[in-house]
Amino acid sequence: MTELEIKIPITEQRSYPIKIGAEFLGSLWTQIENDFNQPGKFIVTDENLVSAGHLQKLTGKKDIPSFVIAPAGETSKTFDTVISIVEAMEKARLGRDSLIVALGGGTVGDIAGFAASIFKRGVPVVHIPTTTVAQADSSIGGKTGVDSSISKNAFGTFWNPSAIYIDVTTLTTLDDRQFRAGLVESVKHALIADSQYFDFLESNLDAILSRKPDVLEKMALYNCKIKGGVVEADPTEKNQRKMLNYGHTIGHAVEAASGFELLHGEAVAIGIIAAGLIELEMGLSKPERLDKIRRIFKKLGVPVKLPSNLAENTLIDLMKHDKKTVGKRPRFVLISDIGRVHHQNGQWAVEVAPDLVKKVLHKL
Numbered sequence: 616m617t618e619l620e621i622k623i624p625i626t627e628q629r630s631y632p633i634k635i636g637a638e639f640l641g642s643l644w645t646q647i648e649n650d651f652n653q654p655g656k657f658i659v660t661d662e663n664l665v666s667a668g669h670l671q672k673l674t675g676k677k678d679i680p681s682f683v684i685a686p687a688g689e690t691s692k693t694f695d696t697v698i699s700i701v702e703a704m705e706k707a708r709l710g711r712d713s714l715i716v717a718l719g720g721g722t723v724g725d726i727a728g729f730a731a732s733i734f735k736r737g738v739p740v741v742h743i744p745t746t747t748v749a750q751a752d753s754s755i756g757g758k759t760g761v762d763s764s765i766s767k768n769a770f771g772t773f774w775n776p777s778a779i780y781i782d783v784t785t786l787t788t789l790d791d792r793q794f795r796a797g798l799v800e801s802v803k804h805a806l807i808a809d810s811q812y813f814d815f816l817e818s819n820l821d822a823i824l825s826r827k828p829d830v831l832e833k834m835a836l837y838n839c840k841i842k843g844g845v846v847e848a849d850p851t852e853k854n855q856r857k858m859l860n861y862g863h864t865i866g867h868a869v870e871a872a873s874g875f876e877l878l879h880g881e882a883v884a885i886g887i888i889a890a891g892l893i894e895l896e897m898g899l900s901k902p903e904r905l906d907k908i909r910r911i912f913k914k915l916g917v918p919v920k921l922p923s924n925l926a927e928n929t930l931i932d933l934m935k936h937d938k939k940t941v942g943k944r945p946r947f948v949l950i951s952d953i954g955r956v957h958h959q960n961g962q963w964a965v966e967v968a969p970d971l972v973k974k975v976l977h978k979l
Contacts (some may be wrong), residue, residue: 617634617635617636617832617836629775631720631775631776631777631778631779632778632779632780633755633779633781633843634778634779634780634781634837635781635783635835635836635839636782636783636832637779637782637783637784637828637831637832638782638784638828639780639782640669640672640673640674640743640782640784640785641672643644643673643743643780643782644673644675644679645676646780647714647716647741647840650778651714651739651777651778652739653682653711653712653713653738653739654712654715655707655709655710655712655714656679656680656714656715656716657679657680657681657682657703657704657707657709657714657715657716658670658673658674658679658680658681658682658715658716658718658724658802659681659682659684659715659716659717659718659719659723659727659730660682660683660684660717660718660719661684661685661687661688661691661719661720661722661723662683662684662685662686662687663687663719664687664718664719664723664745664816664872665802667745667788668788669718669745669785669800670683670718670877673718680703680704680707680709681700681913682700682703682704683840684696684719684723684726684825684846687719687722688875689722689762689767689875689879690875691722691726692722692725692726692761692762693761693762694761694770694921696726696761697726697729697730697733697761698766699729700726700727700730701733701734704730704734704748706836709734711735711736711738712737712738713734713738714738714739714740714741714777715718715727715730715731715734715738715739715740715741715972716740716741716743717741717742717743717754717970718743718745718777719738719743719744719745719746719749719751720744720745720746720748720749720753721744721746721748721754721879722754722836723749724744724749724753724754724758725741725759725760725761725768725771726761727740727742728740728742728757728758728759728770728772728774728776729759729760729761729770729771731759731774731974732759732772732774733772737774739776739777740774740777740780741776741777741778741780742754742776742779742780742972743779743780743781743785743791744779744781745781745782745785745786745788745800746786746789746793746794747789747793747794747795747796747797747798747800747880748787748796748797748800748879748880749797750781750786750797750835750838751797751798751800751801751804751834751835751838751842751858752800752803752804752838752842753800754776754779754781755838755839755843755846756842756843756845756846756850756856756859757773757774757775757776757777757846757850758771758773759771759773759774760772762786765936766867766871766933766936766937767867767870768867769774769936770816773849773850773851778934781835781839783826783828783831783832784834786826786831787826791940792878792885792916793878794824794826794846795880795898795915795916795917796878796879796880796881796884796915796917797826797878797879797880798823798880798915799862799880799881799883799884799887799912799915799917800838800880800883801816801834801837801838802816802887802908802911802912802915803859803861803862803883803887804837804838804841804842804882804923805837805954806859806861806887806908806950806953806954807841807858807859807948807951807954807955807956808841808844808845808863808954808956809837809841809845809954810952810953810954810955811954812837812841812954813835813953813954815833815837816834816911817911819833819834820911820915824915832870833900842859842860845858845859851891854962854963854965855963857946857948857964858948858956858963858964859961860948861887861890861948861949861950861956862883862884862885862886862887862889862890862892862948863883863886863937863948864886864890864934864937864945864946864947864948865885865886865887865889865890865930865976866879866882866883866884866885866887866889867882867886867933867937868929868930868931868933868934868937869882869885869886869921869925869930870882870883871926871933872926872929872930872933873922873925877918877922880917881917881918884912884915884917884918884919885918885919885920885921887908887912887918888905888908888909888912888919889975889976889979890947890948890950890978891904891905891908892905892950892978892979893947893949893967893971893972893975894949894951894957895952896971896974896975897949897967897971899949899951899957900950900951900952903973904952904953907953920979921976921979922960927973927976927977929971930976931972931973931976934972940967944966944969945967946964946965946966946967947964947965947966947967948963948964949965
């Protein structure tokens with residue numbers, strides 16, 4: 616098992632371990648009991664994890680109080696779900712000496728982290744991410760949140776986990792569409808931070824799609840180092856951490872406009888292609904680079920064009936709610952080369968002319 620220490624300097628120097636390996640979920644509860652002395656432990660998961668047998672594998676014959684989110688997915692990422700969780704914890708007579716264990720994908724992690732940050736004014740949370748998105752990105756860095764009726768992740772907190780346990784073999788039960796879509800976040804990490812990682816993904820994509828544990832562990836290690844390094848430099852997204860939102864300005868708008876019928880990674884893939892077209896128009900790129908990105912996305916089977924039923928005006932309106940927006944004008948993360956983010960006047964998210972955004976949406 617590989618172990619990383621991610622340092623998160625918020626109010627004082629603080630770190631938490633990320634442990635990466637395979638086939639350890641069945642023995643993990645004993646390790647959690649040894650690592651954390653909180654007497655009250657509470658699991659947040661969803662119905663998919665129960666069906667896959669992961670909850671039972673984690674707990675064995677132990678009777679651990681838990682909350683199962685249903686339906687699984689983005690439609691449950693609401694204040695109502697968070698309220699139900701904290702009330703279930705109260706009914707279980709849990710107090711400030713509690714630990715929340717988030718078992719699941721990005722939605723579970725976001726909801727459980729948010730609940731942990733507000734229950735009794737804050738209790739620790741550990742993550743056991745079980746999807747490609749969560750293992751690559753969402754479990755690391757302490758962002759929590761739920762959606763509003765208007766936009767994604769409208770409400771949330773920064774609440775860093777106390778530990779992350781990544782068992783890559785949990786990905787074997789993930790359906791193919793979810794698995795492939797989640798890999799877009801790994802491609803994003805390579806594009807913004809590490810050209811060698813992009814080469815690794817290109818040359819090992821067949822093994823990744825076959826879900827070979829040794830390759831999945833290497834991929835997880837790349838992702839954790841990249842995401843951890845960015846978070847350490849800018850834990851509360853004042854500037855540099857915005858680079859992690861590459862492809863997300865248009866991607867989040869596409870995801871919301873589709874009524875969340877498109878998965879997060881599918882929408883972000885479209886957003887990354889959009890960013891690539893913006894880069895071409897601004898002279899930051901050549902067509903060959905965008906062609907390489909399109910090829911890897913086509914091999915993943917994720918979309919590279921806008922669905923025909925999404926109106927450009929709807930997307931432009933949704934982008935005004937993006938968290939990088941300044942004066943109702945969205946900012947975009949762009950790259951100047953694979954592995955290198957373009958920044959301007961010290962800013963890692965830059966303004967793009969509205970006419971150029973419309974032109975790119977039309978091209979998509």
